[in-house]
Amino acid sequence: MLTGQTAIVTGSTSGIGLGIAEKLAAKGANVVVNSYSDKTEDHAIAAGIASRHGVEAVYVKADMAKPDECRDLVEQAAVRFGRLDILVNNAGIQHVAAVEDFPVERWNAIIAINLSSAFHTIAAAVPHMKAAGYGRIVNIASAHGLRASPYKAAYVSAKHGVVGLTKTVALELAGKGVTCNAVCPGFVLTPLVETQIADRAKETGLDRETVIREIILEKQPSKQFATVEEIAAATAFLASKDAAQITGTTLSVDGGWTAQ
Numbered sequence: 534m535l536t537g538q539t540a541i542v543t544g545s546t547s548g549i550g551l552g553i554a555e556k557l558a559a560k561g562a563n564v565v566v567n568s569y570s571d572k573t574e575d576h577a578i579a580a581g582i583a584s585r586h587g588v589e590a591v592y593v594k595a596d597m598a599k600p601d602e603c604r605d606l607v608e609q610a611a612v613r614f615g616r617l618d619i620l621v622n623n624a625g626i627q628h629v630a631a632v633e634d635f636p637v638e639r640w641n642a643i644i645a646i647n648l649s650s651a652f653h654t655i656a657a658a659v660p661h662m663k664a665a666g667y668g669r670i671v672n673i674a675s676a677h678g679l680r681a682s683p684y685k686a687a688y689v690s691a692k693h694g695v696v697g698l699t700k701t702v703a704l705e706l707a708g709k710g711v712t713c714n715a716v717c718p719g720f721v722l723t724p725l726v727e728t729q730i731a732d733r734a735k736e737t738g739l740d741r742e743t744v745i746r747e748i749i750l751e752k753q754p755s756k757q758f759a760t761v762e763e764i765a766a767a768t769a770f771l772a773s774k775d776a777a778q779i780t781g782t783t784l785s786v787d788g789g790w791t792a793q
């Protein structure tokens with residue numbers, strides 16, 4: 534159980550991040566829910582988590598594309614709860630294009646949100662965790678942190694970078710009670726993947742089910758999506774005291790993709 538601990542989950546108003554926030558709260562952690570939009574619904578998501586699980590949950594707006602806001606998110610959480618035990622770097626976006634056509638603005642945004650944000654939040658969180666002699670950092674990378682696919686230059690580069698960052702931080706903190714690991718999901722049916730399905734259906738003229746079976750899940754041997762709950766469970770395990778000697782590693786939840 535994580536009773537009394539404080540967890541930050543970046544990008545947690547939707548998809549995998551929301552599932553992780555919900556799971557950590559179910560285990561007793563107080564959670565900081567984050568996105569960049571600051572809508573009434575965002576605050577309602579935090580309120581819902583708090584009331585369902587009997588914990589404190591607050592929404593903090595921070596744009597993970599902006600270094601100062603990444604760092605400020607961590608400081609706000611530490612001030613609000615007086616401790617910081619768990620940091621989950623989950624915020625991420627995708628764009629699919631051939632490398633020669635890849636918009637520079639999309640490359641910059643993906644590197645900023647999917648990779649650099651984790652550097653900034655970790656840099657801000659580590660002093661708190663070191664001082665406490667305890668911390669759990671979990672980065673949501675991807676099967677694309679371990680394998681490439683065409684037309685995803687920025688995403689594959691960022692996610693490989695996240696795996697490298699994970700290993701480096703783990704080495705720097707080894708023996709100090711602070712671990713750093715990455716979860717590498719295969720395809721999970723979230724809004725991020727729904728967009729890819731719709732785009733591929735439009736391009737190919739195939740129906741949704743055919744696109745899922747023959748294009749999206751082509752590399753995933755199980756031919757099944759991983760679920761948000763499965764990614765959340767893997768994250769909660771790495772965030773637990775039981776995972777004390779697991780650091781600098783990747784945990785694939787990908788239906789066999791990276792066994793190939």
Ligand code: NAD
Nearest residue numbers: 544546547548549568569596597623625675720721723725
């Ligand atoms: P999603 O689109 O459902 O959720 C992304 C979340 O990130 C949202 O809450 C959004 O508000 C937030 N976000 C986006 N830009 C942000 C910004 N600038 N600042 C703050 N928050 C921002 O996507 P998802 O599928 O749940 O993806 C979550 C993570 O899991 C991402 O890092 C993604 O790369 C990774 N992942 C997803 C899959 C998959 O198949 N869905 C597979 C492997 C890895």
